[in-house]
Amino acid sequence: MIGDLMMDSNAPLARLVRRLERYAPLPAADRQAILALPAQVERIGRGRRLIDEGQQDHAVMQLLSGYACRYGLLSDGQRQITGVFVAGDVLGVRSGDLPIAAQTVSTLSDVELVKIPHTAIAALAESRAAIARALWNESILDANMACDWIVSLGRRDARGRVLALLQELTARCRDAGLTIRDSLILPLTQEEIGDATGLTSVHVNRTLMALQAEGLIDRVGRRVTLLANRPPAAARMLSA
Amino acid sequence: MIGDLMMDSNAPLARLVRRLERYAPLPAADRQAILALPAQVERIGRGRRLIDEGQQDHAVMQLLSGYACRYGLLSDGQRQITGVFVAGDVLGVRSGDLPIAAQTVSTLSDVELVKIPHTAIAALAESRAAIARALWNESILDANMACDWIVSLGRRDARGRVLALLQELTARCRDAGLTIRDSLILPLTQEEIGDATGLTSVHVNRTLMALQAEGLIDRVGRRVTLLANRPPAAARMLSA
DNA sequence: CCCACGCAACTACCTGTGTTAACTCGATGC
DNA sequence: GCATCGAGTTAACACAGGTAGTTGCGTGGG
Numbered sequence: 001m002i003g004d005l006m007m008d009s010n011a012p013l014a015r016l017v018r019r020l021e022r023y024a025p026l027p028a029a030d031r032q033a034i035l036a037l038p039a040q041v042e043r044i045g046r047g048r049r050l051i052d053e054g055q056q057d058h059a060v061m062q063l064l065s066g067y068a069c070r071y072g073l074l075s076d077g078q079r080q081i082t083g084v085f086v087a088g089d090v091l092g093v094r095s096g097d098l099p100i101a102a103q104t105v106s107t108l109s110d111v112e113l114v115k116i117p118h119t120a121i122a123a124l125a126e127s128r129a130a131i132a133r134a135l136w137n138e139s140i141l142d143a144n145m146a147c148d149w150i151v152s153l154g155r156r157d158a159r160g161r162v163l164a165l166l167q168e169l170t171a172r173c174r175d176a177g178l179t180i181r182d183s184l185i186l187p188l189t190q191e192e193i194g195d196a197t198g199l200t201s202v203h204v205n206r207t208l209m210a211l212q213a214e215g216l217i218d219r220v221g222r223r224v225t226l227l228a229n230r231p232p233a234a235a236r237m238l239s240a
Numbered sequence: 241m242i243g244d245l246m247m248d249s250n251a252p253l254a255r256l257v258r259r260l261e262r263y264a265p266l267p268a269a270d271r272q273a274i275l276a277l278p279a280q281v282e283r284i285g286r287g288r289r290l291i292d293e294g295q296q297d298h299a300v301m302q303l304l305s306g307y308a309c310r311y312g313l314l315s316d317g318q319r320q321i322t323g324v325f326v327a328g329d330v331l332g333v334r335s336g337d338l339p340i341a342a343q344t345v346s347t348l349s350d351v352e353l354v355k356i357p358h359t360a361i362a363a364l365a366e367s368r369a370a371i372a373r374a375l376w377n378e379s380i381l382d383a384n385m386a387c388d389w390i391v392s393l394g395r396r397d398a399r400g401r402v403l404a405l406l407q408e409l410t411a412r413c414r415d416a417g418l419t420i421r422d423s424l425i426l427p428l429t430q431e432e433i434g435d436a437t438g439l440t441s442v443h444v445n446r447t448l449m450a451l452q453a454e455g456l457i458d459r460v461g462r463r464v465t466l467l468a469n470r471p472p473a474a475a476r477m478l479s480a
Numbered sequence: 481c482c483c484a485c486g487c488a489a490c491t492a493c494c495t496g497t498g499t500t501a502a503c504t505c506g507a508t509g510c
Numbered sequence: 511g512c513a514t515c516g517a518g519t520t521a522a523c524a525c526a527g528g529t530a531g532t533t534g535c536g537t538g539g540g
């Protein structure tokens with residue numbers, strides 16, 4: 001009696017299906033299996049931890065709205081953000097064999113998310129190759145984004161790192177439909193931008209002011225607009 | 241007629257089996273399937289590229305001996321190494337859906353490796369859940385190591401980054417049986433250490449000299465020994 | 481044999497970023 | 511209506527690390 005009627009595209013799990021089909025379509029039976037997963041929608045406030053480093057029993061979650069970030073801490077208490085998550089992103093993905101979360105994930109804003117017991121996801125991945133592959137894709141993309149971040153941190157100066165972060169955020173928010181013409185409301189305080197770029201909040205401020213003075217970005221309160229680093233002229237001509 | 245006799249543990253593919261069983265054993269049939277994979281052993285000299293960023297048709301490889309690294313380039317030609325690979329590590333792992341290599345991989349020394357066509361691996365992962373999961377594990381670990389690297393680059397000073405690199409290399413070489421009492425022959429020039437840590441070769445040199453003067457490391461030519469950052473006293477007592 | 485070359489080692493000088501310490505402004509709460 | 515707090519902003523100063531050179535050693539090639 002559930003069957004096809006459950007294909008309601010407003011259901012939170014429909015969004016997970018869409019996400020997992022980003023790179024390759026899933027068999028209809030796999031789609032149904034995902035929609036039938038036991039899931040729970042939660043609202044959580046800003047600054048709450050979703051996954052703790054070293055913790056064993058976490059669930060797979062998909063952000064429906066809001067922002068979160070993953071970070072590591074050093075023994076002296078310094079924090080480094082290693083990834084930002086926007087609506088649509090999937091957190092806590094792991095195979096069944098590596099039970100320990102490597103880093104902490106916490107919310108940057110109030111969020112809504114769907115939570116699925118890890119055992120249910122693992123069982124699906126075990127029996128359905130296409131779903132396993134889609135989850136695997138998430139891990140690969142995660143690694144790729146992390147590598148890009150390493151390049152930024154290692155070889156760009158403050159200006160370049162802040163710009164790269166703004167560009168990445170803009171691009172990801174655009175994909176999630178959260179921007180208006182390359183303008184978005186920054187989910188990060190300047191302190192948090194510093195934690196993401198390996199700078200101090202003071203220097204982040206200096207850098208943002210400089211970027212604004214140069215006309216590369218526009219800022220009104222928390223709303224930031226990227227004015228430069230549009231595709232270079234040649235590429236713009238192609239799409240115009 | 242092949243069957244069990246192929247379980248010769250000297251065969252290069254036996255090492256791949258061992259690697260993929262690091263976290264969970266594989267069914268015997270899966271082990272056999274891996275051993276039956278079409279594979280090709282190659283020797284390649286130092287400084288050769290194994291995978292090119294943006295290239296489509298690369299194979300899955302396992303290093304049998306030697307060292308390699310993955311890196312990204314900036315438009316101004318600066319290079320940032322995002323990962324070092326030692327004997328036993330698997331390169332070019334990806335699901336079937338994301339056909340493009342995100343970064344370049346090249347050798348740091350003369351290497352021996354087994355090369356397996358990607359299509360053969362993908363077919364195995366498609367039909368054998370345990371193998372898919374083992375490959376997925378490799379991607380997850382890759383992402384985890386990248387995140388640790390981000391923390392180092394963002395929040396540690398030169399001393400901390402060089403130490404962290406030496407510790408990681410020592411640990412991984414130890415797992416591969418390449419160390420004698422925390423001492424290993426560095427596969428990286430100081431310039432390459434700089435590319436990995438986001439420093440210049442000049443400053444890497446300063447830092448290494450300082451670490452040696454402080455008695456944290458010992459160096460004879462390219463052979464480096466970690467003297468400090470052994471497990472802290474409490475942990476040592478447990479294992480003693 | 482000598483030359484070229486890559487790599488390590490070292491120096492002097494310069495600059496980007498961290499540090500510290502103000503001050504402003506709004507929001508929140510009592 | 512005042513105290514409090516978090517976020518952003520600015521300034522002065524210090525230092526880690528970059529830049530640009532030179533030296534010297536070892537190795538491999540002609």
